[in-house]
Amino acid sequence: MATAVERGSTAGTEQRAPARKENRFTFAGRMMAPALIVLALLSIFPFIYIVLMSLSRVGLIGGIDLHWAGLDNWSRLFSDESVGAAWVRSIVYFVLTVGLEMVLGIGIALLVHSLVWGKNLVLSLVLMPMFMAPAIVGLLGRFLTDSTYGLYAWVLRETGLYTGDILGSTTSAFIAVTLMDVWEWTPLIALIVLAGLSSLPKPVIEASRVDGATYWQRLRHIVLPMIAGVVIVALLVRSMDAIRYFDIIYNTTNGGPADATKIVPIRLYETAFRFFDLGYAAAIGLSMLAVSILLANLFMRTLRKRGLAK
Amino acid sequence: MNGGRIGGKVLLAVVLLWTIVPLLWMLMSSLKPQEDITSTTPVLAFTPTLEHYKALFSGGNSIGSYAVNSILAAGISTLIAVGLGTLAGYGLARSNFRGKDHVAFWIISTRMAPIAAAVLPLFVIFRATHLLGTTWGLIVAYLSFNLPFAIWIMNAFFADLPPSLEEAALVDGASRWTAFRKIALPLVLPGVATTAILCLVFSWNDYAFASTFSGPDSQTLPIAASQLVTQTEIDWGQLTAIGTIVVAPMIVIGLIVRRWLVTGLTLGAVTGE
Numbered sequence: 001m002a003t004a005v006e007r008g009s010t011a012g013t014e015q016r017a018p019a020r021k022e023n024r025f026t027f028a029g030r031m032m033a034p035a036l037i038v039l040a041l042l043s044i045f046p047f048i049y050i051v052l053m054s055l056s057r058v059g060l061i062g063g064i065d066l067h068w069a070g071l072d073n074w075s076r077l078f079s080d081e082s083v084g085a086a087w088v089r090s091i092v093y094f095v096l097t098v099g100l101e102m103v104l105g106i107g108i109a110l111l112v113h114s115l116v117w118g119k120n121l122v123l124s125l126v127l128m129p130m131f132m133a134p135a136i137v138g139l140l141g142r143f144l145t146d147s148t149y150g151l152y153a154w155v156l157r158e159t160g161l162y163t164g165d166i167l168g169s170t171t172s173a174f175i176a177v178t179l180m181d182v183w184e185w186t187p188l189i190a191l192i193v194l195a196g197l198s199s200l201p202k203p204v205i206e207a208s209r210v211d212g213a214t215y216w217q218r219l220r221h222i223v224l225p226m227i228a229g230v231v232i233v234a235l236l237v238r239s240m241d242a243i244r245y246f247d248i249i250y251n252t253t254n255g256g257p258a259d260a261t262k263i264v265p266i267r268l269y270e271t272a273f274r275f276f277d278l279g280y281a282a283a284i285g286l287s288m289l290a291v292s293i294l295l296a297n298l299f300m301r302t303l304r305k306r307g308l309a310k
Numbered sequence: 311m312n313g314g315r316i317g318g319k320v321l322l323a324v325v326l327l328w329t330i331v332p333l334l335w336m337l338m339s340s341l342k343p344q345e346d347i348t349s350t351t352p353v354l355a356f357t358p359t360l361e362h363y364k365a366l367f368s369g370g371n372s373i374g375s376y377a378v379n380s381i382l383a384a385g386i387s388t389l390i391a392v393g394l395g396t397l398a399g400y401g402l403a404r405s406n407f408r409g410k411d412h413v414a415f416w417i418i419s420t421r422m423a424p425i426a427a428a429v430l431p432l433f434v435i436f437r438a439t440h441l442l443g444t445t446w447g448l449i450v451a452y453l454s455f456n457l458p459f460a461i462w463i464m465n466a467f468f469a470d471l472p473p474s475l476e477e478a479a480l481v482d483g484a485s486r487w488t489a490f491r492k493i494a495l496p497l498v499l500p501g502v503a504t505t506a507i508l509c510l511v512f513s514w515n516d517y518a519f520a521s522t523f524s525g526p527d528s529q530t531l532p533i534a535a536s537q538l539v540t541q542t543e544i545d546w547g548q549l550t551a552i553g554t555i556v557v558a559p560m561i562v563i564g565l566i567v568r569r570w571l572v573t574g575l576t577l578g579a580v581t582g583e
Contacts, residue, residue: 027486031401035394035461036413042454043420046431053431064434108325111318122322124565126329131564135517135532136553139539140336143546151335151352183332188575195572195580233579240422247517251536265426272430273522285427296419300411303579 050289053282060276073283082259083267083284090263093174097181098242102235104182105189110219112190113197123194130187138251141180142167170260173253177261180248185241189234196230197223229306236299243292264288333557340551347547362547366555373552376534382445383520383530384513387452392506395460400490402461403468404476414462418577421458425518428454433522443525451523452513459512459577460505466578467501468494504570507563514560531556 052066054073059065077083112123129137144152145166156162167173200223208218224231246265249255255262255270262270264284272281339347340362346353366373402413432451433442441447475497476489484492495502517532524533535552538545564571573581 028401028405028407031490032398032405035398035457038394038453039417039420039457039461042450042457043416043423046428046435046454049431049435050427053434058434060437064438111322111325114318115322122326124568125326127565127568127571128333128561129329131511131515131560132557133515133517133532133560135515136535136556139535139549140332140553142539142544143339143550144332144335146544146546148350149348149546151331154350154352183328187329192572192576192580199581230580233576237576237579244422244424245518246426250517250521251539265424268426268430272433278430278434282430285424285430288424289427292422292424293419296415296422299577299579300415300418306579 050282050285053279054286056279058278058282060278069279073280076280077283077287083264085259086262086264086267089259089261093178093181093261093263094239094242096178097185098235098238100178100182101186101189101238102231104186105234106193106231108186108190109193109197110223113194123191127187127191129184130191132184134184134245134247135251137180137184138177138248141176141183141248142252145176167253168257170258173257174260177249177252180252181242184248185238189238192234192237193227193230196227200226229302232302233299233306236295236302240292240295240299243288243295336550336553336557339546340554342547344547362545362551363555366548366551373531373534373555376529376531377555379445379448379524379528380514380530380532383448383452383528384510386445387449387456387513388506388509390449391453391456391460391509392464392502395457395505396464396495396502398461399464399466400468400494402465403471404473414465417458417462421455421462421577423455429518429522436523442523443528445528447523448520448528448530451519452516456509456513460509462577463505463508463574464498464501466573467498467505469578470581471497500567500570501573504567504574507567508571508574511560511564514556 055069055071056066057069057072059067108126112119112126115122144150147153147165147168150166153166156166162172164172166176204222204226205218208222213221246263246269249261249263249266250269253261255266265288268281268284268288271277271284338356341358341360342353342356343359343361346356402410428451432454436442436447436450441450471494476486476493479489479493480486514530515532516530517536520528520530520533521536524530531552535549535556538549538552567574
């Protein structure tokens with residue numbers, strides 16, 4: 001308890017300090033209690049429940065009914081080739097979307113940063129997609145790629161680049177849902193990286209310019225190393241969200257055609273709400289949760305290294 | 311050097327086209343007469359009409375009630391999350407107890423839990439507690455990501471304030487609650503607004519929770535949008551109109567707090583401008 005609180009106290013308060021520290025701890029505790037109790041109900045309780053579900057056969061007839069099934073769901077999970085294939089697709093989708101978003105986002109941030117005037121307007125325009133509901137992005141993507149009425153389908157057809165049904169064949173559907181995600185989330189990366197660029201000390205950049213460094217030399221040896229920390233934060237924030245959402249695919253191909261876009265959360269949904277195999281879905285869900293906890297852990301470490309987790 | 315500058319302008323134009331065209335096309339299509347939408351070549355010149363918006367709000371399946379559900383679910387969960395989260399964020403920022411790191415980690419992993427995984431136990435729990443199909447169920451579901459988010463972000467905003475201001479007030483005899491209310495809180499109001507707007511955007515934009523938990527009495531606008539897609543045909547005019555209705559307010563309020571967005575969206579890891 002004595003080590004509980006040690007934020008600086010001013011000279012005048014020193015003699016009454018112990019009582020005040022005690023009091024402050026309980027005050028902070030009282031402030032946190034309501035939120036943490038609600039959070040516990042919303043996280044710890046469901047977590048215990050999903051673990052139990054993953055160890056059971058879940059019946060939905062006449063309420064809920066858990067039949068102890070031991071490690072059945074788990075052993076099935078590790079030998080299920082279709083779930084394995086969904087993981088592979090998820091990883092490819094993740095690497096492609098997040099990778100493209102990082103590269104394009106950094107590029108757009110550099111571009112906007114170099115603008116002399118109109119920076120705020122351009123930034124506002126560039127940011128717009130990231131406020132959209134991902135489900136609407138999916139539905140809009142469906143409209144744009146519709147083989148009869150779609151604008152982008154028409155452009156591709158007229159230029160002779162692609163004449164087939166975009167969401168109807170496996171490779172083009174995968175590329176299309178990837179690009180929809182990239183369209184929506186590249187602005188987020190650009191926004192974060194731009195904040196990093198804006199905080200760079202001007203004298204350093206000026207000095208290198210005076211020393212005759214070219215744009216690319218400055219970028220490679222000065223700018224990029226200095227914003228590396230911010231870039232890593234952008235990568236982690238985006239990665240955590242990339243694992244959370246599946247709305248775009250859910251509203252376009254829903255895993256098809258021929259399973260080409262069936263990533264893990266889509267597989268989970270199908271297992272839970274089409275085949276009503278909730279126990280098995282819980283095991284899939286917990287394996288996803290493990291990945292996101294790993295990422296959250298990395299994020300916390302980065303924060304601590306940057307000295308910002310206070 | 312000049313060549314680089316022209317190249318930059320061309321690149322910028324490409325970036326803006328890539329970003330804006332889909333949004334502009336959605337807005338334009340929502341205002342086009344039906345025959346211009348179903349034309350096989352894109353139509354740029356048309357006489358604007360509100361027929362698709364009117365159709366959405368008329369008839370037995372008006373989207374009015376969906377809009378009310380959206381506003382209630384997103385609004386109430388935001389109010390609760392920001393209220394509780396501001397108090398807890400302050401408490402967290404002004405204390406340094408053992409195990410604080412673990413609490414912080416618990417909070418962030420709750421925020422980051424994959425939606426598909428969170429939906430499963432909540433579905434079963436809601437079924438047992440009769441929250442399935444109700445707006446309260448959605449509010450609770452949205453709290454599961456908004457509350458940890460609000461606590462975390464408000465903690466970051468309060469941690470940026472030097473505690474010396476509040477300490478000076480304490481020396482003058484103010485209570486801790488007064489020091490929080492009269493000194494700390496007014497200084498983080500932009501933070502509170504940013505947190506509220508982001509919570510609102512996250513829950514307004516939700517699809518997965520609503521598609522699983524909501525029933526006829528609690529379905530939200532994104533659900534109404536997806537219901538326009540049927541096996542036989544899709545009414546693109548109405549779909550782009552509802553898309554515009556869902557998207558436009560979020561873009562407007564999101565851009566209002568643009569200065570503080572970076573802090574909010576990086577969970578306090580990067581501060582902007």
